[in-house]
Amino acid sequence: MKGGWNWIWKGSSIALLAYVILRGFSTPLQPGLVSATPSQLTLEEHTLTLLAVGQPFARENAQASDFELVLRSGDQLLATVLTDVQPHAATAKVRIPSTLPSRALDAFLFTPDAGTLFLGNACFVEDAAKGDIPTEFRAQAPAEAAPKLGFSFPYQPNIMESIRNLLWHVPMWFAMFFIMGLGFVASLAQLRTDSVKWDLRAEAAVRTGVIFGLLGLTTGSLWARWTWGAWWVSDPQLNGALVTVLLYSGYLILRAALGEDDRVGRLAAVYNVFAFVMLVILLMVLPRYTESLHPGKDGNPGFNSYDLDNSLRAVFYPAVIGWGALCYWMYTLRLRMNRIAYSLLSR
């Protein structure tokens, strides 16, 4: 059957992306604590309210006695009395002793079904003296119950629901690297053989790569707005990404400027080789040596190993393959256009 393999991999890439979109948007987020009010405490009794996002950590009408809230100061635990538990909120009474090992309090909410929820630096006690927590205020660490959450994405502070963007932003950059690498190889072959067929490949690869670079920038900018609070920040990884996209736009401008010149293939290949070396320096080398907000500086440029748990992996790896295959598909379409245009023009 002619072209059978083509149908298989193209169909699989669509199926994978459909799976990624459905699974990525329908999977619930694990519960996580986002805030504690009031966050500034004084040396008296307080009613502390903790708010959570994601899946509910408690059923409607849950018994507060099944849950336990403990505050940690330094390495000592402070007891609280839970009064009310809602699906996304917990209220507790807490008395603050006059001496604490640390003024910052971390909160641990022990739940029967959703595991232990943690909120670092939940509240601050302004006027506590430094010292041990008196014994009558102390708490014992309760037994931790294994979470029964089903298939769900991990909760990360700040990132929260936007963790789904991992399935778009990161694979798009991977696809861009992949297709630019292909273009680099094609350009090297062009310089070696001086044959137009490699030039057509390089052009198709860069044009597809620029699209994926722009998509990566857009999804990254959206993510930055949510997690860092600005559409764009000056950060080595972001600077590198922007410069890379500008650089490859320069490739397309150079081609356009050369027009019908018969040396267009060779000059474009020279520029493309230079651009790919700069891409490696800008996105793989420089961000590792300077401070960056962007995750994954050490090791993989896309993510840290602790960002990925098994549920995310089950969708992330299909996303990488799916976007990569789509990118390659777009490249083959462009290549066919280039070949037809070339054969028409050189007839």
Next chain:
Amino acid sequence: MAATQHTLRTAATIARMEWRLEWRQGHQLAAVGLFAVASVYVAFQASDQRTSASAWTAMLWLVHLFSGFTAIGRLFDRERSQVRRYLQWTAAPLGLMLGKLFHAVITTTALTGIVLGAFVLFLGWPVGIESPGKPGLLILGAWLGGLSMTTTLVFVSAVASQVRGGSGALGAVLGLPLLIPQLILATRLSRGALGDEPWTMLVEYPLFLGALGAGTATIACILFPYIWRE
């Protein structure tokens, strides 16, 4: 061995020829100097009388960048004409590139001196505006930053000069994005040199700038024969 000697001799000849031509057609050298000094004067007029350290570095690098464009952007202009035919027959491509690079390094060193001198004359010596800085590191940074921009610009203007009927604008369009990393490193180094940090905190910036400059020069040398071949 003979090939290497030929290459080196070409490099020396090209560098010497470039210098002689620059001196004979003095107006081009003067034009770059005039551009630099006039830009600094504009910066001086635009900046009020009190310049902060960060404004000083921002203006320094803007002026340095565009002076670099005017100085290096026309490096291969002569090769647009029949001179190109002649050099293609007589000169080794690598030697030609090395000669041009050497010439560009000398030009950039002189340009750094002119720009820094004009800045000190009009906008004052920045060390001591906000804190006792590190003048040696500032000068080293200006020079190294200029050099690492220059090697990239040499490559870009070599490519851009191949476009028939093209203008200097293409070199600027292709060159500016390529220079952003160098500029980021250089401005950080200059700001650090005017600030309080100890120089041990900043030592990676000159190293990076030097490595970027050397790296781009090497790639330019490797790729130039492909540009040059007809």
